[in-house]
Amino acid sequence: MLRRFKALGAMLSLVMASTMATAAPPHYPSKPIRLVVPFSAGSATDILARIISTKMGEGGTYQIVVDNRPGAGGTLGATTVARSAPDGYTLILVSVGHAINATLYPKLGYDTVKDFAPVSLVASVPNVLVVNAASPYKSVRDLVTAAKAKPGAMNFDSAGSGSSTHLSGELFKMQAGIDIVHIPYKGTGEALTDVMAGRGDMMFAPTLSAMPFVKQGKLRALAVTTPARTSVLPDIPTVAEAGLPSYAFDSWFGVLAPAGTPKEIVDALNAEIGKVLASPDVRERMAAQGAEPRRSTPQAFASYIQVEIGKLAPVVRQSGVTAGQ
Structure with missing residues (x-):
């Protein structure tokens, strides 16, 4: 019986220690x-x-x-x-x-x-490669072919230097062997606005920001950057499936x-x-x-x-x- 009480006491001590470790100070947040x-x-x-x-x-x-x-x-x-x-x-x-x-x-x-x-x-959150809905580019292959035909003539927008939208594009450039110009903005919203207006050729945009415009028919989704497809765009291939097998950016x-x-x-x-x-x-x-x-x-x-x-x-x-x- 004594051993049982000791074991129970040890268990209660562990529970109390665990509770104290996750409990905030009494007046937080005030x-x-x-x-x-x-x-x-x-x-x-x-x-x-x-x-x-x-x-x-x-x-x-x-x-x-x-x-x-x-x-x-x-x-x-x-x-x-x-x-x-x-x-x-x-x-x-x-x-x-x-x-x-x-x-x-x-x-x-x-x-x-x-x-x-x-x-x-x-x-x-996956990034999704999007273009203007009226763009002639219907696939990743279309983009790569056009970029190789006119090096430096095409551009890709991003939410700013160092953002995931930027590095997604840089990785795409390297693996596709193309020369496209990076245009940084101060945020995703501004960059997407210019793609929808036709001033930007493409963007690797977070699905969180791009999905409403894809659903409204203002943007065309070509591929997602993650290794596997996303459930919100099940019919859209990954960049790897679309022609760049080593590409993955999460x-x-x-x-x-x-x-x-x-x-x-x-x-x-x-x-x-x-x-x-x-x-x-x-x-x-x-x-x-x-x-x-x-x-x-x-x-x-x-x-x-x-x-x-x-x-x-x-x-x-x-x-x-x-x-x-």
Whole structure:
């Protein structure tokens, strides 16, 4: 009997320790939390931020205010957060561009790894190669053939240097062996507007941003960048299927806090984000846009960022891309 009580006591201690490890301080949050989006309104990052912040606010405990801080491939917003107080009231939703920028920018106002406390991955979103609906290009093969016929005459828009939309295009250029000109914008919305207006030949846009225009018949989707097709565009081939067998580029999004944010706050935010991503209505909204919920532990996200930096660095270097191009 004594052994049983000791075993029960040990189990209760473990449960209490686990609860204490994920419990936020008693008065947190006591005011609105600012979620910085380092890209413009209408971007994939912005859409995800608003889906997540709206759901977090439904419980009454969390009030999230989305703060768009676009510019310099997301580094302006990241610098703001890196220099903010580590009190849990300033967060940032970053994209894969956060890992790209570690190589793209020789001098950042922050350390990509050391100046942030990873909270959780939140989603994976394919980029989709789109052209104007009236464009003569009906396939990836059409684009490549036209680009090879007139080197340097065609262009591709992006949400800015160092964004996933940019590196997707650079990888496409390298593997297709073509010369097309990169035109950076300050956000996805502006870039897509010019493609729809016929001023841009093509763009590798996040499905979150491009899908509404594809459905409206304003854009034509030619291929997705991920290794497998996406359920939201099941009839659209991958770039690999369309003629570039080695091509694959996956975009991800995640939440970071400033370095030094107390572990109990990070854990509490991670748990809340987990609840949000498990919610059927959030999963449905994400799936409708081609996004896949993708939660992780803070520790796993930290490791993932470092792996991504190492994986993407050769693509940046081989392309010859530098910040500001």
